Amino acid sequence: MDCLVAPSLPIVPDRSSNLRLGIMASGSGSNFAAVAEAIATGQLPAKIAVLIYNNPHIKALEYAAQYQIPAVFHDHRGVERGALDRAIVQTMQEYQVNCVVMAGWMRVVTPVLIDAFPDRIINIHPSLLPSFPGIKAIEQALAAKVKISGCTVHLVRPVVDSGPILIQAAVPVLPDDTVETLHARIQIQEHRILPAALKLL
Numbered sequence: 001m002d003c004l005v006a007p008s009l010p011i012v013p014d015r016s017s018n019l020r021l022g023i024m025a026s027g028s029g030s031n032f033a034a035v036a037e038a039i040a041t042g043q044l045p046a047k048i049a050v051l052i053y054n055n056p057h058i059k060a061l062e063y064a065a066q067y068q069i070p071a072v073f074h075d076h077r078g079v080e081r082g083a084l085d086r087a088i089v090q091t092m093q094e095y096q097v098n099c100v101v102m103a104g105w106m107r108v109v110t111p112v113l114i115d116a117f118p119d120r121i122i123n124i125h126p127s128l129l130p131s132f133p134g135i136k137a138i139e140q141a142l143a144a145k146v147k148i149s150g151c152t153v154h155l156v157r158p159v160v161d162s163g164p165i166l167i168q169a170a171v172p173v174l175p176d177d178t179v180e181t182l183h184a185r186i187q188i189q190e191h192r193i194l195p196a197a198l199k200l201l
Contacts, residue, residue: 018098019045019046019047019098019099019198019201020046020047020049020095020096020097020098020099021035021046021047021048021049021097021099021100021101021198022048022049022050022051022052022091022092022095022097022099022100022101023035023048023050023051023052023100023101023103024051024052024053024054024088024100024101024102024103024105025051025052025053025058025060025103025104025105026053026054026055026058026104026105026106026107027055027058027059027060027104027106028058028059028060028104029051029058029059029060029061029062029063029064029103029104030104030187030190030191031101031103031104031124031187031190031191031194032048032051032060032063032064032101032103032104033060033063034190034191034192034194034195035048035101035103035194035195035198036048036063036066036067036069038195038198040067043195044195044198044199046099046198048067048069049070049095049096049097050069050070050071050072050091050092050095050097051064051069051070051071051072052071052072052074052088052091052092053071053072053073053074054073054074054075054076054105054106054107056073070095072091074087074088074091076107081107081108081109081110082110082112084107085109085110085112085113086112088113089112089113089116092116092117093116097117098117098120099117099120099121099122099198099201100113100117100120100121100122100156101121101122101123101194101198102121102122102123102124102156103124103194104124105123108160109121109156110158111158114156114157114158119155120201121155121156122153122154122155122156122166122197122198122201123153123154123155123156123161123163124151124152124153124190124193124194124197125137125151125152125153125154125161126138126149126151126183126186126187126190127140127141127149127150127151127152128148128149128150128151128152128168128170129152129154129161129165129168130161130162131146132144132149133160133161133162134160134161138179138182138183138186139179141173141182142173142177142178142179142182146173147172147173148170148171148172148173149170149171149172149173149182149186150168150169150170150171150186150189151168151169151171151186151189151190151193152165152167152168153165153166153167153168153193153194153196153197154166166197166200167193167196167197167200168193169189169190169192169193171185171186171189
């Protein structure tokens with residue numbers, strides 16, 4: 001069972017394919033790969049201009065090489081958050097990015113980044129916000145014994161996971177679910193709704 005929910009937002013179709021994405025990833029990069037695949041197959045009229053990553057040797061780099069997407073490393077270790085975001089903004093501007101996608105970016109961003117791309121930064125979160133914001137959302141859902149979980153794509157605001165919701169997808173929580181099994185089913189929906197949310201932009 002799944003449910004795709006898109007709030008009523010004023011949408012202006014853009015047929016010019018001028019969406020230049022800067023994708024930020026910290027881990028496996030599966031959502032990054034889903035967006036790249038949607039673009040490669042013609043489902044999403046956009047271009048990934050650059051991948052920003054903050055952990056060396058992540059799997060997302062393999063996808064970047066596969067799709068011939070430039071990748072730039074920004075190490076967060078020992079760097080003040082505002083300084084990190086200023087460096088990221090500079091990279092995004094160098095690659096002429098006009099929309100930022102936090103696809104598994106495991107760092108809290110600051111107004112430095114948010115103000116540089118107002119209403120043009122989206123995040124994907126593994127819960128049905130406003131339920132279970134922040135880290136360990138799947139663990140939170142299982143601990144609460146909810147029957148329905150899911151994922152949300154939302155605009156980024158300074159308060160974590162608080163921005164306006166673009167799309168959500170619901171996933172049933174089964175009696176024998178573990179963090180791993182529920183996460184796997186939620187990821188299937190993440191890979192579906194992230195490209196769909198980008199179409200709204």
